[in-house]
Amino acid sequence: MDWLERELKGALAREEPPEDFASRVMRRASAPVRPVYRWPRWLAAAAAVIVLAGAGLGYRQYRGEMAKEQLMQAFKIASVKVNRIQSAVEGIGK
Amino acid sequence: MIELQNLPETALDFADLVREHQSMVFSVCWHFLHDRDQAEDVAQEVFLGLHRNMASIQSAAHAGHWLRKVAVQRAIDAGRRRARRPQVALEDVAEPVAHTPVRDPMLAEMLRRLIATLPETPRMAMILRYQEDLDPAEIGQAMDMPVATVKSHLQRSLALLREKLARRGVREEKWTG
Numbered sequence: 001m002d003w004l005e006r007e008l009k010g011a012l013a014r015e016e017p018p019e020d021f022a023s024r025v026m027r028r029a030s031a032p033v034r035p036v037y038r039w040p041r042w043l044a045a046a047a048a049v050i051v052l053a054g055a056g057l058g059y060r061q062y063r064g065e066m067a068k069e070q071l072m073q074a075f076k077i078a079s080v081k082v083n084r085i086q087s088a089v090e091g092i093g094k
Numbered sequence: 095m096i097e098l099q100n101l102p103e104t105a106l107d108f109a110d111l112v113r114e115h116q117s118m119v120f121s122v123c124w125h126f127l128h129d130r131d132q133a134e135d136v137a138q139e140v141f142l143g144l145h146r147n148m149a150s151i152q153s154a155a156h157a158g159h160w161l162r163k164v165a166v167q168r169a170i171d172a173g174r175r176r177a178r179r180p181q182v183a184l185e186d187v188a189e190p191v192a193h194t195p196v197r198d199p200m201l202a203e204m205l206r207r208l209i210a211t212l213p214e215t216p217r218m219a220m221i222l223r224y225q226e227d228l229d230p231a232e233i234g235q236a237m238d239m240p241v242a243t244v245k246s247h248l249q250r251s252l253a254l255l256r257e258k259l260a261r262r263g264v265r266e267e268k269w270t271g
Contacts, residue, residue: 004252004255004256004259005224005252007201007202007205008205008209008220008224008255009224009227010202011201011202011203011205011206011209011224012121012125012205012206012209012220012221012224012225013121013225014117014118014121014225015117015120015121015124016116016117016120017116017117017120017134017137018134021116021120021134021137021138022109022112022113022116024138025112025116025138025141025142026108026109026112028138028142029108029141029142029145
């Protein structure tokens, strides 16, 4: 063991904890353990599935309504164009 | 008549184990974490863990090994949670005044600070080697590590410390005066 190792032994010598350390450990060890209520895992998983399924259904409904709106808009545009063509054709006949 | 069985675990008194091993557990945490409050918290948790596992402890020696191993693990975990490894930056280590003989307490403090800058695995290996006077095989058991790896960490750490001390003008001849 050289000088550095001897110094290291001195520098890293054991130190005593605070005087009341042992008594505090004993107090904590003898304290009654409070039961911690935890939600069952299956319940958390079921809740997650329900939320995801609900979100999925909601999104599908939203997409359906958007498609319906677009279709109605397309029908309206087509109807206006058909009316104009009809008027034009009737004008040629006269 | 009921014959009393001399079960080993019943012979172990938790309070005695705390008193016997408190300085070892506390010092491992303190030298590793460099934070007295945190070291005390971790050391308390180690003993509370022992209290919960008293049924599986077979002897006083077993309790000592158990405490050392758990103290090592808990101190490393606490250091990781703290997420700022060298609590004392190397640059903050006090430089000795040139041509002034290095005094023992000053060198000891410098060594503790330099060890605090080592990565966690070699730092813990050095603490177990020089605080607990363990040989590499025992350190390997406490840290779940091959003996060759422990030896390598110790050698590299010593070389690094020598280099850093030399850069600060601390050499054997100065120390010995």
